Amino acid sequence: MRSQPVEAQAGQTIVIKGRAVVKGRAYGEALVTRETISGWGGINEREGTVIERRHELVGQSFAGKVLLFPGAKGSSGWSAFFHMTRLNGVSPAAMLFTRMTTKMALGAVVTRVPSMTDFEQDPFEHISTGDWVEVDADAGEVRITKSRQTD
Numbered sequence: 574m575r576s577q578p579v580e581a582q583a584g585q586t587i588v589i590k591g592r593a594v595v596k597g598r599a600y601g602e603a604l605v606t607r608e609t610i611s612g613w614g615g616i617n618e619r620e621g622t623v624i625e626r627r628h629e630l631v632g633q634s635f636a637g638k639v640l641l642f643p644g645a646k647g648s649s650g651w652s653a654f655f656h657m658t659r660l661n662g663v664s665p666a667a668m669l670f671t672r673m674t675t676k677m678a679l680g681a682v683v684t685r686v687p688s689m690t691d692f693e694q695d696p697f698e699h700i701s702t703g704d705w706v707e708v709d710a711d712a713g714e715v716r717i718t719k720s721r722q723t724d
Contacts, residue, residue, distance in 0.1 A: 587717045589694045591669075593710035594678060597687035600707040601666040603700050603717075604638040606630050609672075612651030612680070621663025636663040639706040641696055644672035645680055652680035659684050667708040669696055669715065689715060 606629055610616065615625040621636030636658070645651045658664040668681055668688040681688035687710040696715065700706060705718040 583719050585719050587699050587719070589692050589696060589699060589715050589717070590713050591689040591692035591696075591715060593713055594673070594681045594688040594690055595684075595686065596710045597667075598707075598709050598711060599639065599667040599687045600705070601637055601639045603641060603702055603704045603706045604630070604633065604635050604665075605641045605697070605700055605702045607643065607697060609643050609646035611647040612645065612654035613648055615647065616654055616658070618654045618657035619661050619663070621658050621661070621665075634663075635665045637666050639667045639669065639708060640665040641669045641700050641706075644670045644674060645676045649676060651676050652683050655680045656683035659686070667706070667710075669700070669706075669708065671696065689713070 608629055610623065611625050615623065617624045622632065622634045623630040625631060664684050664686055667686050670677055670690050673690050687708045689708060689710050700717050703720040705720065707716040
């Protein structure tokens with residue numbers, strides 16, 4: 574049973590639990606989208622930005638941020654493009670996603686950033702772009718410090 578989201582105040586810390594896909598710890602500012610992200614043709618792997626023209630994050634950088642998104646879309650080349658972000662030093666600090674697929678799992682592994690899924694609570698209800706997020710995939714916890722009042 575999933576718990577109900579709690580209205581959060583700026584500066585409040587919320588902890589949600591989930592399952593590690595790639596262990597490790599990372600932290601950073603959250604970048605959130607409820608849209609899946611395409612690898613091939615959807616991101617610029619040299620700059621760490623979303624380039625998919627109709628995506629709500631077009632032009633925004635995910636480099637060094639905690640990326641919360643539903644998951645991958647498109648071809649099996651998805652993982653190769655996120656792997657290249659790691660090689661180019663522009664990968665997300667961590668990835669949090671809600672739809673586990675083999676494409677998503679492989680992408681998380683080759684990107685080599687802490688990655689989590691299967692959350693006890695809906696992370697989209699708790700994490701907003703700009704929040705400070707600490708991912709401890711070793712412990713299966715995501716700690717969110719709200720940057721502003723949520724509605």
